[in-house]
Amino acid sequence: MRQVYLDYSATTPVKEDVMKAMIPYFTEMFGNPSSLYTIGAASREAIEKARGQVAKLINAQDKEIFFTSSGTEADNWSVLGIADTLKNKGNHIITTKIEHHAMLHSCEYLEKHGYEVTYLEVEPDGRVNPETLKAAITDRTILISIMFVNNEIGTIQPIKELAAIAKEHGIIFHTDAVQALGNVPIDVKDLGVDLVSLSAHKIYGPKGVGALYIRKGIRLSNYMHGGAQESKKRAGTENLPGIVGFGKAAEIAYEHLDEHIKKVSELRDYFVDQVMSKIENVTMNGSREFRHPGNANLTFEYIEGEAMLLYLDMKGIAVSTGSACSSASLVPSHVLSALNIPVEKIHGSLRFTVGDPTTKEDLDYVVEQLAEVVNKLRNISSVSKTKGW
Numbered sequence: 001m002r003q004v005y006l007d008y009s010a011t012t013p014v015k016e017d018v019m020k021a022m023i024p025y026f027t028e029m030f031g032n033p034s035s036l037y038t039i040g041a042a043s044r045e046a047i048e049k050a051r052g053q054v055a056k057l058i059n060a061q062d063k064e065i066f067f068t069s070s071g072t073e074a075d076n077w078s079v080l081g082i083a084d085t086l087k088n089k090g091n092h093i094i095t096t097k098i099e100h101h102a103m104l105h106s107c108e109y110l111e112k113h114g115y116e117v118t119y120l121e122v123e124p125d126g127r128v129n130p131e132t133l134k135a136a137i138t139d140r141t142i143l144i145s146i147m148f149v150n151n152e153i154g155t156i157q158p159i160k161e162l163a164a165i166a167k168e169h170g171i172i173f174h175t176d177a178v179q180a181l182g183n184v185p186i187d188v189k190d191l192g193v194d195l196v197s198l199s200a201h202k203i204y205g206p207k208g209v210g211a212l213y214i215r216k217g218i219r220l221s222n223y224m225h226g227g228a229q230e231s232k233k234r235a236g237t238e239n240l241p242g243i244v245g246f247g248k249a250a251e252i253a254y255e256h257l258d259e260h261i262k263k264v265s266e267l268r269d270y271f272v273d274q275v276m277s278k279i280e281n282v283t284m285n286g287s288r289e290f291r292h293p294g295n296a297n298l299t300f301e302y303i304e305g306e307a308m309l310l311y312l313d314m315k316g317i318a319v320s321t322g323s324a325c326s327s328a329s330l331v332p333s334h335v336l337s338a339l340n341i342p343v344e345k346i347h348g349s350l351r352f353t354v355g356d357p358t359t360k361e362d363l364d365y366v367v368e369q370l371a372e373v374v375n376k377l378r379n380i381s382s383v384s385k386t387k388g389w
Ligand SMILES: *Cc1c(COP(=O)(O)O)cnc(C)c1O
Pocket: 009, 069, 070, 071, 072, 073, 075, 100, 102, 147, 149, 150, 151, 176, 178, 179, 199, 200, 201, 202, 208, 209, 210
């Protein structure tokens, strides 16, 4: 049976060249980067090379990149770190209702410890209105955190404009750019951001490695305590093969960025056109104009996304309902809820994300199977309605 993976926003396969770069660092190049003898120094050099590769992808200085265990850790570190560093300046944080749980749950944790958090509403397309942000700022605001690209609906935020508002008020600006990395050009200098979260496994690198960009001059309390790694900012023996893999994945993403965006967005547009022309009562969630190139979040009216997902899985097709994190529960997606989409429609929504390995033939197969399952489920649901089940 054909296998089609359309969940590249959940994670990506490690590219061949990335794996090749990593392998020696599991075996012969195993030295502890903190050790002073030769194989330790070789490991240190490998980490510094990777730091340069990641820095280049976002136009940062090498010294501004700090490796972490994940995008989740980078998000936690940003908000908990600033809350601690600036606790005498204020206790108010501004974020949005559509952030990743790594940010939302960190903010909820801070609320239990005396901080106040404003969760901004978004426009129907998922964008933050700059006026809404301005209105939320108080003289106690210490951090504004707004994600670059949403993982469920793919909406791209006007980060430069939002960061400029933060700067006018002397407030630190963080963005979770995990979904943006490798899919949208990122220039931290041009954007004027202070803190940026990144992750390797969304850009064809390994799982369990991420990074935080900390603009030179920004003070941020440590989150992990221990040894002197990462310029004494992030303790713990480095995930050497993981970091090397992240560097290689970043280098590939940098070299092929325009090509990747073009290819993936053309495939996504083809897919959406095909679905809309072959299946009735389908709507797209999020923004058409400001959108992750590979994302199609679609609502199929009158049916359950979970039922579709399971049927597609039987046909070898992997997609997701909302985000991977909420897929284990029936709680409607907090992102689609924030767009004021009615609950019945949220339950009929699926996220398809196209990636580098996707082909047109893959998408033709998915459209064919999708048309069949939608038909089948809509028939059942109309029968169940007339019989009063
Ligand atoms: C995947 C993701 C994260 C978490 O990154 P991990 O490395 O998986 O912990 C954070 N934010 C967004 C937007 C993501 O898509």
